[in-house]
Amino acid sequence: MEPGSGLRTERFQAALSTVDPGSADKRTADWFQAVALGFHDARYESKHISAVVEAYGQDGRWLTGVYDDEAPEYAWNPAAPVATYATMTHELNTGGALLPIHQITSVTVRPTHRRRGILRQMITSDLSRAKDEGFAAAALTASEAVIYGRFGFGVATSERSVEVDARGRLELTVPPSGTAAVADLAKLEALAPEIFRAHLEHTRGALGRQVGYAKRAAGLWGDLPEPEKDVRAAVHYDPSGTPDGYVSYKFLPWETEPHTLKVLDLVAADDTARLELWRYLGSIDLVERISQAAAPEADPLPWALADRRRYAVKAHEDQLWVRALDPAAMLRARGFDADGALVLAITDPLDLASGRWLVQVDAGAAVVTALSAEDKPPSGVPVVEADAAAFGSLYLGSVSAQILAAAGGIRGSSGAVEALGRLFDVARAPYCSTHF
Numbered sequence: 001m002e003p004g005s006g007l008r009t010e011r012f013q014a015a016l017s018t019v020d021p022g023s024a025d026k027r028t029a030d031w032f033q034a035v036a037l038g039f040h041d042a043r044y045e046s047k048h049i050s051a052v053v054e055a056y057g058q059d060g061r062w063l064t065g066v067y068d069d070e071a072p073e074y075a076w077n078p079a080a081p082v083a084t085y086a087t088m089t090h091e092l093n094t095g096g097a098l099l100p101i102h103q104i105t106s107v108t109v110r111p112t113h114r115r116r117g118i119l120r121q122m123i124t125s126d127l128s129r130a131k132d133e134g135f136a137a138a139a140l141t142a143s144e145a146v147i148y149g150r151f152g153f154g155v156a157t158s159e160r161s162v163e164v165d166a167r168g169r170l171e172l173t174v175p176p177s178g179t180a181a182v183a184d185l186a187k188l189e190a191l192a193p194e195i196f197r198a199h200l201e202h203t204r205g206a207l208g209r210q211v212g213y214a215k216r217a218a219g220l221w222g223d224l225p226e227p228e229k230d231v232r233a234a235v236h237y238d239p240s241g242t243p244d245g246y247v248s249y250k251f252l253p254w255e256t257e258p259h260t261l262k263v264l265d266l267v268a269a270d271d272t273a274r275l276e277l278w279r280y281l282g283s284i285d286l287v288e289r290i291s292q293a294a295a296p297e298a299d300p301l302p303w304a305l306a307d308r309r310r311y312a313v314k315a316h317e318d319q320l321w322v323r324a325l326d327p328a329a330m331l332r333a334r335g336f337d338a339d340g341a342l343v344l345a346i347t348d349p350l351d352l353a354s355g356r357w358l359v360q361v362d363a364g365a366a367v368v369t370a371l372s373a374e375d376k377p378p379s380g381v382p383v384v385e386a387d388a389a390a391f392g393s394l395y396l397g398s399v400s401a402q403i404l405a406a407a408g409g410i411r412g413s414s415g416a417v418e419a420l421g422r423l424f425d426v427a428r429a430p431y432c433s434t435h436f
């Protein structure tokens with residue numbers, strides 16, 4: 001924190017105690033308890049924290065704690081941070097290259113310290129560091145939609161919550177392909193990341209996953225890092241016998257009416273595998289409803305059901321929020337479905353991504369040239385201006401330039417906005433199933 005604030009900031013990696021290697025060190029344990037406080041989770045037991053420490057190491061997470069050394073006598077653990085923040089890195093499928101992304105997570109500020117600018121201080125210094133380290137973009141998933149726009153983040157992907165009526169036979173219109181097997185959970189932890197990798201390489205908007213995902217898919221972890229005995233899973237094999245999808249699920253207690261199977265995670269290398277996993281789910285007896293919380297917006301399932309009214313969308317939610325740090329690098333990484341040229345100016349409240357660029361897309365790849373304030377745009381090339389948050393939303397193609405212009409985040413003549421829309425339009429809505 002800034003000098004004079006009375007607060008102290010530390011940035012560190014989760015670690016086990018040097019005295020008792022079976023437990024987390026005190027600073028790490030205090031940080032986890034502070035996160036639990038911020039998100040209204042139960043206090044962790046020591047064994048849970050030490051189990052997560054190893055996973056955090058594999059994720060390469062960096063933790064930030066902000067400490068108030070002036071805690072009053074009856075305050076809860078004076079050594080616990082009053083604010084937490086964490087970062088890690090995974091690759092994002094931009095429709096072109098896989099782009100390393102600076103991910104932000106575990107953001108909490110204690111109620112007694114909120115609205116004093118602690119989050120602002122943590123995030124502005126962190127984003128500057130990420131930019132200096134060479135990251136082209138940052139991303140997060142948000143607890144509330146009103147927090148991060150002011151810091152230049154825009155909603156870049158959405159997802160839907162769905163319920164499928166599974167009474168009787170769930171008939172698909174596509175011919176069966178490959179085979180499904182009830183999975184050996186002990187082997188799924190190793191297989192799940194391989195299948196996810198195929199999904200990541202194939203899906204615009206997909207983002208690499210923290211190691212906890214495979215543990216949850218395999219039932220080794222639930223909400224806490226301990227086995228969930230009611231988790232089951234299936235693996236799908238393509239016709240050549242290669243695993244190309246998995247689904248983890250649990251049957252909710254029998255008292256649940258209608259009898260419901262909840263999908264915990266469904267990862268498929270392609271649409272065929274996705275639909276075949278649904279065929280498998282639909283074949284499970286004694287199930288009347290199947291729910292999935294993180295389904296793609298561009299879901300082939302209703303189109304492949306003989307009775308599409310079995311498929312009900314219960315909610316749409318914003319998912320990945322993206323924030324530019326180096327727009328030129330983002331544009332060079334992105335795959336474009338159309339060619340064209342325009343001048344794009346970005347205005348950024350934190351001035352990390354401000355600038356003006358000539359973007360020339362040829363054969364789906366962009367050549368990006370920075371323009372100085374004096375440089376005149378080439379004649380005949382449309383000129384558009386975007387707020388950093390609007391650019392984050394536009395980037396993966398989940399919303400059109402015209403919609404963002406109507407909402408005020410993009411400015412330009414109608415012809416220029418249309419040109420931007422044509423350039424960024426994608427054949428299929430992006431899908432990010434990674435929450436962090």
Ligand SMILES: CC(=O)SCCNC(=O)CCNC(=O)[C@H](O)C(C)(C)COP(=O)(O)OP(=O)(O)OC[C@H]1O[C@@H](n2cnc3c(N)ncnc32)[C@H](O)[C@@H]1OP(=O)(O)O
Binds near residue numbers: 108119121142
């Ligand atoms: C990526 C993630 O981890 S998302 C999880 C976010 N965390 C949570 O939801 C846990 C509960 N909430 C909190 O811990 C805190 O309220 C936080 C982290 C959201 C905000 O921390 P604070 O230190 O209070 O934020 P800070 O004082 O820096 O506020 C910065 C600005 O955001 C605004 N703001 C912050 N949080 C909110 C909110 N929840 N709703 C509306 N505005 C907000 C502030 O009013 C302020 O606006 P201004 O710059 O125009 O004055």
